[in-house]
Amino acid sequence: MQEFKKTKSAYSGFVLGILFLQLYSQNKRTDRSKKKLIAETVTYLFLNYSKLRGQDVEQEVFYNLGRMYQQLGVMYLAEYYYKKVFKVHNELLEKYPEIMSLNREAAYNLHIIYKNSGNFVAARKVLMEHIVI
Incomplete structure (x- = not known):
């Protein structure tokens, strides 16, 4: 965390956020106050990461935020960010859709959220609209 405070780089914030997210997921026996603190730290790091990344990688940021909220169990925010992934359009995505687009990954995760909620x-609609074989 000290290195992140010094550099304020998007990459270090993202990596630290992933580490804390893993810590949050592993500790089933941790008391609620510690889990809440870890969840707040993860959210802070990911939101800071999203501010530091450029607009060209907006889709990546939205996908990662959706994934983070899905891991934390905040499904309405995960759904919100996964839907924002579909709305991003830029030059790189238009030029290299097979390599750069995260639409399929976001659609699959959104499909899982809907399926688990019944x-x-x-x-099925998300799969039919965004994942074509």
Whole structure:
């Protein structure tokens, strides 16, 4: 954390956020106050990462924020950010959609969220709209 405070780089914030997210997921026996503190730290690091990244990688940022919220169990925010992934359009995505686009990954994760909540119609709709084989 001290290195992140010195550098304020997007990469160090992202890596630290992932480490804390892993710590949050591993400790089932940790008391609630510590888990809450870890979740707040993860959120801070990921939101800071999102501010420091450029607008060209907006889709990546939205996907990572959706993934973080999904791991934390905040499904309505995960859904919000996964849906924002679909709305991002830029030059790189248009030029290299097979390499750069995260639409399929976001659609699959959104499908899992809907499926786990029992909304099978929405889960199927997301798959049919965004994942074509």
